Amino acid sequence: MSTTNHGWEKTIATHYNEAVEWRRQLHRNPQPGWLEFYSTGFVAEKLAEWGYELLLGEHIIAADKRANVPDFQTLEAEYDRAIKSGIKEQFVAPARGGLTGVVGILRGALPGPVVGFRFDIDGTAAMESDDPSHRPAAEGFVSQNRGYAHMCGHDVHTAMGLLLARHFAENRQTLKGTVKFLFQPNQEELNGAEAMVEKKTVDDVEFLLSGHVGINAMQVGQIATNVVDFMALSRFEVTYRGRSSHAALRPEDGRNALLGACAAVTNLHAISRHSDGASRVNVGFMQAGTTWNLIPEEACLRMETRGVTNGIHAFMVEKAREVLEGAARMYGLELEVKRAATALSAQSSPELIELGTSVAGKLASTADVLDETAYNASEDVTVMMERVQSKGGKALFVLFGTPVGGGHHSATFDVDERVILNGAQFLAAMHEEVAQAGQAQVSRGVCLCRKESRNLPA
């Protein structure tokens, strides 16, 4: 496989060690969804320093689209923790109360399209191993916020984004068009993308590039550019409210929320399979009632439905709603259904898949470009992708190979940090291609690979 030497491959590499430090700093200070005050402030300060225009807080997050927002006490405690850990208040104050995330914009000196880059920044609620065999522990960057940890690699994503952002800032004079960095909160609960999209943050984006590290047992240097089978997903927090009553003295006065919930759970799982492809339903959590001799007044469910196409998923959601309402009717209950997460089955734009495959093949850092790779799970970046595509833009989601220690969400998740560099270089190369060709050509379905454009008259 012949490779091309972009000048910037080296430039970016010169900042690699610094990016590793950023990643480790972020790794030490993990905070989960809607609490990413450290990441937010850390990113915002850097971007500001490099000349990016910042958008924060209510300008990028639709507060009412958020779900599972932690309680006030926790919000404040984690905010305070970020401040105490060195975050400057000016960069995080707009996020106070759980409006986390950063959008950074840099306009290049040359004309060109708006290219968006999305990186997720949230940690997970997990205990990170402090066993010396776990590299972050051995090398001193294990989580300092016990109970939370970056066990899904979003610290790596964030560092990759910063490395890329710095590259553009250093080359602003030759930068074509505008680069727009979307540092998204709460990917884990598939809730952050929708809150950002609602604020039109991607409405002007012509090309949206994103990815994830370490999925599917890929090695460092491998890139998967044709990722398929994103499952569209909805999560709902369902509450049934009935009426309590003494189970021995006046059972007939009760309206039994638990019985309603159980009817719902069983029949939700009995929703028909779909002949068009894979579907899923799960009630992952349920709590109802208080004590032995009271008829349960309230039951709370956390459920999700998925479908490998948006059509199958719509079917699942419609059927689920019928079941939920039917169960409420059965037991005379009030039903409240709150959406808690959304993902779509959006597909990367074929032109960008082709382009990405070509671009990756020519990077020195790329050992291997994989064929069609099934994702089989859900990613809320699909909500951004769908928005960009519905506006006529193009979107691409790729996978960057790295070993993952004990695995995603395990206590010993770990990465090969070279993936930071590989990812940033790939994205820089992609940007170069799309910025040069521009929106017009891509829309006409013209492949933008160097192989072809090279033959064009200068």
Next chain:
Amino acid sequence: MSTTNHGWEKTIATHYNEAVEWRRQLHRNPQPGWLEFYSTGFVAEKLAEWGYELLLGEHIIAADKRANVPDFQTLEAEYDRAIKSGIKEQFVAPARGGLTGVVGILRGALPGPVVGFRFDIDGTAAMESDDPSHRPAAEGFVSQNRGYAHMCGHDVHTAMGLLLARHFAENRQTLKGTVKFLFQPNQEELNGAEAMVEKKTVDDVEFLLSGHVGINAMQVGQIATNVVDFMALSRFEVTYRGRSSHAALRPEDGRNALLGACAAVTNLHAISRHSDGASRVNVGFMQAGTTWNLIPEEACLRMETRGVTNGIHAFMVEKAREVLEGAARMYGLELEVKRAATALSAQSSPELIELGTSVAGKLASTADVLDETAYNASEDVTVMMERVQSKGGKALFVLFGTPVGGGHHSATFDVDERVILNGAQFLAAMHEEVAQAGQAQVSRGVCLCRKESRNLPA
């Protein structure tokens, strides 16, 4: 126990052998609910012969209140059988199509109240034993209509009613007020009383007297005058209609009537117990779907609810409806609910209980008057009782003792035919009392027993 010799005790007894023959003739020709063409014609001819005014067919049966009406072919076949068995067409023609039953009215020469007597006339769908150890077989009056039999004693009731009717006809010159005989069809399915009540057949009845033979292991000569704990009952024929679809090729196109029905069945049985007393629910029959690989389009249930008070029963019906509707909603089904039977938890009027206890105690044929006796099941005479009581009248339901062979609804049910005489005498004695005292006194709660009135200023 001192007894009184009414002149008519003997008169009635003189016809006893004839009444036994009537009973056996009826026993040979059993027909179940809405098919009682033989009984109807048999009774009607006798009553007409004795000078009773007859009401038949649509004048006494509300066709649209009937449930479980057999199909046209069966209706016609059983009609023909009755004709072939000797019933004169003029007495049964109005009942053709399943409007069975007879009301016979006789106005006495003297003033007095309207006193109603209700007897049920339907047989059961059962095979009667033809073993020689079964007396009807040995003595030649076993069912000649195989598959049907009088295995609940309604032939005995009918003969008792005829014996009583003849008594009044023979004593019309001294008869006070009007006697109204209600020979009711389809008691077994608890559906005939409502159809008669709807036609206002008991709206003018001031005293309604009725009973059943052989309940509760009572001996010949025993009478229970204080029968309690009738269970109010509703029966429904429930149909869910969905949409069929190939279970492998297009499962998502189905609307699964079986799943809806199963959700209904399970949750119907989960309706709460009631702290006020006994309740019941049963789905006794269910059929759904056609074959292995089609999603069931239709499901049919036969269900009943009961309550030992009308309040408990209303609770059960309301909750059942919620469940049925909820299950329909769950699976996007159409729901049809047809009422198939009704009974209430009506209670005998206290004054008549007291009177009956006194009257029974003085009859030569009465060996024993029982205390409060629980019925624990349902009787549709309660619908008539409730109507009479709601119009200001009084009602009484009693039990007449007799052995019952192998038991009600067994293939070897049998009675001691003396119960025909005992019942007729008790009812004649009751009539004498209430006709003499009249409605006015009973309404004032004055006890009408001879015992007491006789002790008044001598």
Next chain:
Amino acid sequence: MSTTNHGWEKTIATHYNEAVEWRRQLHRNPQPGWLEFYSTGFVAEKLAEWGYELLLGEHIIAADKRANVPDFQTLEAEYDRAIKSGIKEQFVAPARGGLTGVVGILRGALPGPVVGFRFDIDGTAAMESDDPSHRPAAEGFVSQNRGYAHMCGHDVHTAMGLLLARHFAENRQTLKGTVKFLFQPNQEELNGAEAMVEKKTVDDVEFLLSGHVGINAMQVGQIATNVVDFMALSRFEVTYRGRSSHAALRPEDGRNALLGACAAVTNLHAISRHSDGASRVNVGFMQAGTTWNLIPEEACLRMETRGVTNGIHAFMVEKAREVLEGAARMYGLELEVKRAATALSAQSSPELIELGTSVAGKLASTADVLDETAYNASEDVTVMMERVQSKGGKALFVLFGTPVGGGHHSATFDVDERVILNGAQFLAAMHEEVAQAGQAQVSRGVCLCRKESRNLPA
């Protein structure tokens, strides 16, 4: 109603004000089941002071029969609170770890039977109102242990017991036989009686007397001596354990504990009604699973079954077990069932009901003796009663009238403290009768009422 003046009616009354102070002191220091360290120490100290022999801790509580024992931290914290609130360690040390309760024994100078008195001592997990309209708040004895409160009157029971115990201590020279006071923990969860019975604490009791204040809207001065319809009860903590799995990536690897639990809950409620009388079933609490996208690995239920006879209750328990096991089989789950509470449908001994009715009728403090009174709920004193009766002894449970403020277990439960005196006097009078007559006569069914015995030759 003629009354008798026992000398001791006055003696007991002289200590009434003191008993009120005890009650208020207990009311200020409520602790719920297995945490009653304050009550235990308070009672033990008083009984010791008055000459009672004490049994404490493992001598009276079978540790392994306890259910819902609080965690170690809570046990220690409440123990410390009791010490800090003035309880002397010597009286409570044996109860440390949740072996609460006191048995106090006093042997009289004269021969006579062993008479047991059972009083429950536990508070409830509830917030007591501190509104000035709530008398305990207004008069300064509201709960000082926020989150816990004596909202069921067991503080009153305890004070009544102490008042009675003091009476016997002061009259030891004329005391016939032995009095045995059983201050029982954890009545609220119906778990304390069984733990005490297991330690044979009532095996030598010939007459067991007990009661409850304020049930059934009775007024001060009313006593119900013929309490019926105790519901036999079992409570179970049920755990289903399956296997978690990612609900999108490997749903087939899961063993869904939630689905099993829901099948159990629905079908538990569908257990058939019983024709012999009232039954109950309730799943009052359920929790399962952790988060949206994991198949629930574990589900925990808290359920109870009841029956108005021990036979009905045994039926319910047997059927419940079938359902629980069937649901486990359905989803390949492990099932663990732990008994958490037991009550029986024991009945007061007829001779003591008769005696109690007579005794109460002659007390100056008794305004009214009620007829048969239905309890309709469950009391674990039944476990003691059943043990005493199975050994040939007699048992009685009565209700003492008092208003109850906002009602049992409400935040504003309150009593008329005169019920302390009324109860103590009734129990003292009962003791006088049974001690005089002795076990032999009662066993022969001889009624021991003064009315009758007074006529006997001295």
Next chain:
Amino acid sequence: MSTTNHGWEKTIATHYNEAVEWRRQLHRNPQPGWLEFYSTGFVAEKLAEWGYELLLGEHIIAADKRANVPDFQTLEAEYDRAIKSGIKEQFVAPARGGLTGVVGILRGALPGPVVGFRFDIDGTAAMESDDPSHRPAAEGFVSQNRGYAHMCGHDVHTAMGLLLARHFAENRQTLKGTVKFLFQPNQEELNGAEAMVEKKTVDDVEFLLSGHVGINAMQVGQIATNVVDFMALSRFEVTYRGRSSHAALRPEDGRNALLGACAAVTNLHAISRHSDGASRVNVGFMQAGTTWNLIPEEACLRMETRGVTNGIHAFMVEKAREVLEGAARMYGLELEVKRAATALSAQSSPELIELGTSVAGKLASTADVLDETAYNASEDVTVMMERVQSKGGKALFVLFGTPVGGGHHSATFDVDERVILNGAQFLAAMHEEVAQAGQAQVSRGVCLCRKESRNLPA
């Protein structure tokens, strides 16, 4: 597309009109599974006439592997009907009692492999349209056995087989190896193949060829040689047996088979989806109980499970069994599970797919050879295919295009009869290839296509 002219293409064509007559004669005399006495006798007579060795009755059908065998009366009635319709008793007597089907064997003069051809012969339980717009009605070959009809084209398959069989008989001197015709009963209920395989009818078959007409909207002349996604399937007839009891008087004595069945149905549909691919479950029929007031004693279900791989299917069957057994345990029921149908997800042998594609492409009658075609449903020929392949042989299943009137199993299903000829010619051509190449080469994976053989010396 270049085509080859086999001599026999014409020979076969000369018998086409006769084959059409056979087909119509069969179409007039449809009989469903285990009742195909007419088809059996018709085929047997023809094969015998042409010199085939016949195997019939118990020699080819394992009686105890049959499911859904009609009752004795129906078996005899349809047997008689076949005789009356002109079938000679000698050819059908061995099938009496439902052992239908024919195996015919012809040994060629030249050495060569055993090549099996499977054709299904059963009709469907359906009313065929007699509207003149329906060609069979217009042209006088509509079903003469009302209630049954060939609405799935198995009459066409049978005629195709006979046409092919005649071809081999006429060319026996040049026939290489042995041809073995398997005319299989009861394909519709997926039950006949297993019954034949059990009798080792395909154990000696080295190449097994089969197909179906009219699937997937293919036109005349189209052939699909690479049919995938057969769903493995199991059908079960499930019976729950409990204990009946009067629903009002003694509900507790019942063991409710309906409640057990409903628990099973609901939870069967809740069996988890499988991440490896499509699965299905359906309860297509249920009947339980008899009447309103009896607790249902028995419930019968007809259910099926499917999986697109044998592994998924095994998962479904295992889970279904857990659910069925769990439901029995829940309600104390006896459970009987009888297998009623079996299909596998067997795949055509790659070498034969390749060969078939090549062969079809060169036939004059073939307009089009389709790419990979999903079947998505179940076919019991897979049981034969699996057996042949497990013995080292090769198997192929193809689809032959034809319009289908109103569609399979509709009242107006109809075909373009030219498909009879097309199919016979394709199968003859396939036979020529495999007989020439022999088992050895195919086993070595050598492709036998003409494309390769073309390079051989002419």
